[in-house]
Amino acid sequence: MTRETAEMIQSIDERWSNLTIANDFVFCKTMLNTDLCREVLETILGVPIERIEYVGRHEQLDASPEGKSVCLDVYVRDEAGTVYNVEMQTTDTRELPRRSRYYHALMAVDQLTKGSPYNALKDTYVIFICRFDPFKLGRRVYYFENTCRGDDRLTLGDGTKTIFLSATAPKQEPAESRLDEFLDYVASGTVAGELSAKLAAEVASVLDNQKWRLEYMMLEVRDQLNFDRGVLQGRAEGLAQGLAQGKEQGLAEGIAQGREAGLAEGLAQGKEAGLAEGLAQGKEQGLTEGLAQGREAGLAEGLAQGKEQGRSEGMAEGEERLARLLAALIADGREGQVAQAVLDPAAREGLYRSYGIDR
Template identity: 40%
Template sequence: MKLNIDHIEYPELQKAIKPDIDARSIRLDVYIKDNKNIVYDIEMQVSDTKELPERSRYYQGMIDLQLIDKGQYYKELNKSFIIFICPFDIFGKERHIYTFENICKEDNSILLGDGTAKIFLNANGTQDDVSKELKAFLDYVAGKKPQDSFADKLEEAVKEAKKNRKWRHEYMTLLMRDRENVEKGIEKGIEKGEEKLAKLIKLLGAENRIDDILKATNDKEYRQELYKEYHII
């Protein structure tokens, strides 16, 4: 799938979406809207948590809840893309890109046309299935030396971002806050004598699910749900 974007609005980093009190809140890595009002949620995933397809479904639903207000027509829903960038292949077919849209199972020529797509990018793919520019980007994500002008520009942008005092301060503030919350959660789990809780908090911390950490340490029923989700016995 090739996306043609003229320009984008200012991206929101670590955008938080908090539904009602009983539902799980999420924090999106990068939330972008382009000139055609199409929404993109871009997620960098470090480890394979074995639930990315389910998480993409949940993120899609939460984004839709944010995009439409009471009394609006469903036709007013923005088109949206959920994009996971991964240094691993969750589907095992050695593709660089896996794009999913809703289609008719009985007739694959019929698209549901609900305006949503979920894309999983694999930085370690081997097939010739993406553009030169995207391949260069994925190689960069995989830690390889930039080989073209696009990757060189990306490398320079990363260096400039690291020099930007405001960006660095915001990043470090988020990082420190998240680490503090993870450490507090682990300490609380140890205090309660729950090794299971400490293990759960480490897993949640690896996925930046900080709000879930705070809720899990204080809500026993919710904690049990997460134990099941992560198969912690």
């Protein structure tokens, strides 16, 4: 194991001990406590909820095989069938309103089966818990529902509701509310009441769970490796693109200069002769360049698609083998070799052979 790899693992392990509920991984695991998840929803909405059930845990939704898929942090429904998606957001990506629109659409598609009437759609809530003010107006709660612009008393009744919470915005009422207690805990970890105390205890339980600690480490290592791989790939693609654009620009300038010189010479020798010669050369040149550029574009596209397909298939097979190996190590009480199996290719191959895990 290299020094850089060892330092990366140590850094990830140290981060785990200091994670808070604002981390989406910890938030997802904390919300697996059904009663606590229900209490958080009741606090945000200000209405009682009898019970909830999980539609999916860290659920991935796809609008279509070719469409963008998303992984929802918390995806639950209540006894009335109302569906809630709750997301923890620490970074202002400046696209949350558009993202909420897409989430509502995916949740609607997830509800209806072929032939179902549109009235079968249940209400959907998309809730973002932010550690910043997404609209910069100093509010802790931004609640959106479709209404008529000419008469805001008239609602569209499409059943979609979107809520943005700003944990860092100032309190708007003199009296401390249960929602203020929750948002203060998200922002700073302050325990000031029954709800925040329950959340703090559940977060401590999550951080004490060794299975989830290993899961977090695997995800972080995978993300770091993907990031490093992306940097290298981006640098290579940038170089290739720069060379291609430079070549194309040089070719265009050369053609322009050659055409200008040819035109001057053709005019000097005679308009009629120059025009005939110019047309012939232009046609031949255009055909040659078109064939060359078409061949280059086709080759680049084919290489890119083949590379992407091969990488996807290889990663899928490798992750499946790795998952089997890690399960075997944990089952045998060999958790100490998990990080080595993830990061050291030679050691990983040896463990594959020792457990008889074939490709």
